[in-house]
Structure formats: structure tokens, C-alpha cells
Amino acid sequence: DTGVSQNPRHKITKRGQNVTFRCDPISEHNRLYWYRQTLGQGPEFLTYFQNEAQLEKSRLLSDRFSAERPKGSFSTLEIQRTEQGDSAMYLCASSLWDPREGNTIYFGEGSWLTVV
Amino acid sequence: AQTVTQSQPEMSVQEAETVTLSCTYDTSESNYYLFWYKQPPSRQMILVIRQEAYKQQNATENRFSVNFQKAAKSFSLKISDSQLGDTAMYFCAFMKRNTGGFKTIFGAGTRLFVKA
Numbered sequence: 521d522t523g524v525s526q527n528p529r530h531k532i533t534k535r536g537q538n539v540t541f542r543c544d545p546i547s548e549h550n551r552l553y554w555y556r557q558t559l560g561q562g563p564e565f566l567t568y569f570q571n572e573a574q575l576e577k578s579r580l581l582s583d584r585f586s587a588e589r590p591k592g593s594f595s596t597l598e599i600q601r602t603e604q605g606d607s608a609m610y611l612c613a614s615s616l617w618d619p620r621e622g623n624t625i626y627f628g629e630g631s632w633l634t635v636v
Numbered sequence: 637a638q639t640v641t642q643s644q645p646e647m648s649v650q651e652a653e654t655v656t657l658s659c660t661y662d663t664s665e666s667n668y669y670l671f672w673y674k675q676p677p678s679r680q681m682i683l684v685i686r687q688e689a690y691k692q693q694n695a696t697e698n699r700f701s702v703n704f705q706k707a708a709k710s711f712s713l714k715i716s717d718s719q720l721g722d723t724a725m726y727f728c729a730f731m732k733r734n735t736g737g738f739k740t741i742f743g744a745g746t747r748l749f750v751k752a
Binding site (some may be wrong): 626 | 743
């Protein structure tokens with residue numbers, strides 16, 4: 521297993537366009553997370569899936585954002601009608617919750633979005 | 637709500653010397669995890685070390701160790717024998733330990749420069 525995989529790694533788009541990012545988690549992990557990170561800041565939680573169910577969404581995730589994990593494996597994050605303020609790195613992470621070991625998340629390399 | 641504070645935006649250390657990065661957190665939970673993540677210039681977040689709050693013994697991983705002071709809500713990272721490859725952003729993070737624990741809260745980060 522090569523870890524959490526994200527693509528595309530970089531995306532430049534014009535304001536108003538839609539973009540979609542894909543995340544493939546570590547195969548045995550049942551939890552998948554999306555975070556957003558801007559320069560000089562720590563990651564901010566956006567949303568979380570346990571298997572295919574989206575269990576929590578941050579209020580940072582406006583109506584223009586939608587995330588899916590249709591079969592409990594890979595996930596997509598779509599941003600509609602992009603705005604310049606959406607420019608950031610979008611990080612995907614996954615974890616396997618274990619009642620004894622708990623929950624440590626592992627990150628992908630991130631997808632950089634630049635809205636021009 | 638939980639918060640994580642890293643009061644040192646930037647630090648530098650000479651190669652082979654020891655450096656300590658500070659982190660404080662605020663929570664009313666008694667059972668939780670604390671993490672230090674490293675984000676090198678290539679940008680992928682890598683787990684450095686993990687501490688479970690119910691364990692009194694401080695976690696260690698090779699040259700990395702923590703000083704966990706639960707009553708003071710302090711969780712510092714010590715890097716011994718610093719190497720050039722340790723140059724990175726370091727993020728302290730908090731996660732509740734329960735079946736619903738999913739949201740990892742990150743501090744703003746400390747940028748560490750290791751000088752030759």
C-alpha cells in the first residue's frame with residue numbers, strides 16, 4: 521500500500537468554474553477526511569466519512585462544496601462556482617478506528633487549487 | 637471546543653543540537669490523543685509522534701520525544717541531534733478518544749530551520 525493518494529496535485533482554474541479532487545485512502549481504512557490548508561496555517565477540518573456515510577461537515581464547507589464517498593473507498597471533493605478565496609491546498613486523510621489503538625490519521629500529499 | 641496553540645511561529649537550531657517546540661491545548665475532555673506532525677517543504681504531512689492522554693509515560697520515537705504535562709495541558713516536542721532533514725513545519729494536534737472521535741484539531745504550526 522502506497523498510502524493516501526490525491527489527484528490532481530495542482531489545479532489552476534478560472535473563477536466561476538467547477539473543480540473536482542479525488543482521494544484514494546489507505547485500503548483498509550474506514551475513515552476518510554478532507555481538510556483545507558492555507559499558507560502559514562494548520563489544516564482546517566472540512567468533512568469526514570465513515571465508510572460511505574458523511575457524518576460531519578464543518579461550517580467552512582459552504583453550499584458550493586460537496587463531498588462523496590460512494591462505495592466507501594475513494595472520495596471526491598467538488599467545488600462549484602469557484603472563488604478566489606477557495607485557493608488553498610485540499611488535504612485528504614484516512615484512518616482505521618480501532619477501539620484499542622484509537623485513531624491516527626494519515627495524510628495524502630494534497631491538491632493545490634489556485635483560482636484566478 | 638478544543639483549541640491548540642503553538643506560540644513559536646519560527647525557530648532555528650544548529651545541526652546536531654537539541655530543540656524544543658511548545659504546544660498548549662485547551663479541552664474539558666479527559667481522554668484524548670495528542671500528535672506532532674511534520675510537514676517538509678514537499679508538503680506531505682507525516683506523523684512524528686503520538687501520545688495517549690491516559691498514559692503517563694512520555695512517548696519517544698528515536699530522536700523525537702515529548703514532554704506531556706496533562707494538568708498543565710502542555711505537550712512539547714524535543715528533537716535531539718537535529719538534522720538538516722528536520723527542517724519543516726511542525727504541527728501539534730489534538731483528537732478526542734472515543735468512538736465518535738474524528739476531528740483532529742491542529743495548531744498554527746512552528747517553522748523549524750536546521751542550520752548547517
